[in-house]
Every structure is written in structure tokens, then in C-alpha cells.
Amino acid sequence: MERSAFVYIMASGHNGTIYVGSTTDLVKxxxxxxxxxxxxxxxxxxxxxxxxxxxxxxxxSARLRERRMKEWKRAWKLREIEGLNPDWDDLYDRIARP
Structure with missing residues (x-):
């Protein structure tokens, strides 16, 4: 991960509760x-x-995007998730591996 900041969405499960956040150390x-x-x-x-x-x-820029996304309707967030990850797979293993 070469860039310095991230916006991310956590979920409780497929189509479950979601949370939007930002960080400079996504893996941690x-x-x-x-x-x-x-x-x-x-x-x-x-x-x-x-x-x-x-x-x-x-x-x-990550924090600005996070704040804007937190104002979005749920349907917009779901569309964003499913555009990248239609099966709602947990992406942690993909980012945590060196």
C-alpha cells in the first residue's frame, strides 16, 4: 500500500450494519x-x-471523502461496496499480506 491514506467501510455481514472510516494505516x-x-x-x-x-x-482528502460518504443514503453506500466487492467478501487478508 504505497499511498498515505484510506477511506474504508466495515460491515457486520452481507447487507448488514456498515461503518465508514478513514485512516493512514489501513492494516492496523x-x-x-x-x-x-x-x-x-x-x-x-x-x-x-x-x-x-x-x-x-x-x-x-480521505477525511473529506469519509465525511461526505457519511452523509450519503445507505443505498449509495451499498452501490459503492457492490461495485468493488459484489459478494461482500472480507478484504482484510488481501491487504494484510505483504
Whole structure:
């Protein structure tokens, strides 16, 4: 992962509860969500599956995209997920491997 920031979507399961976030260290952040070391929404609602992510050049553009996506209707977010990952596979293993 060469770029410096990411926007991501976590889900509780296929078509389940979703969460949009941003980070500069995607592997670590998703690891924390998956292992429940991050208190809050994803832990409470079992959003442990990485179903979508997007690479950005810097954290400011990633945060702006995150804020905009959080205002989107659910249907728009689902369309974004299914455009990249129609089966809602957990993408963590793909990003965590060197």
C-alpha cells in the first residue's frame, strides 16, 4: 500500500450494519476493529468485515471523502461496496499480506 491514506467501510455481514472510516494505516486500523480493541460503533455492532476501501494521497482528502460518504443514503453506500466487492467478501487478508 504505497499511498498515505484510506477511506474504508466495515460491515457486520452481507447487507448488514456498515461503518465508514478513514485512516493512514489501513492494516492496523482494520486489525483493531476486527479484534475489538477499538471501542465504539464497530465493536458494539460487530462490524468486523472490511468490505470496501479507497486509496487517497493524503489524510485530508480521505477525511473529506469519509465525511461526505457519511452523509450519503445507505443505498449509495451499498452501490459503492457492490461495485468493488459484489459478494461482500472480507478484504482484510488481501491487504494484510505483504
Amino acid at each position: 486500523r482494520i486489525f483493531d476493529h476486527r479484534n475489538g480493541t477499538v471501542d465504539g460503533f464497530t465493536k458494539e455492532r460487530n462490524c468486523h468485515r472490511l468490505v470496501w476501501y479507497e486509496v487517497h494521497d493524503d489524510i485530508n
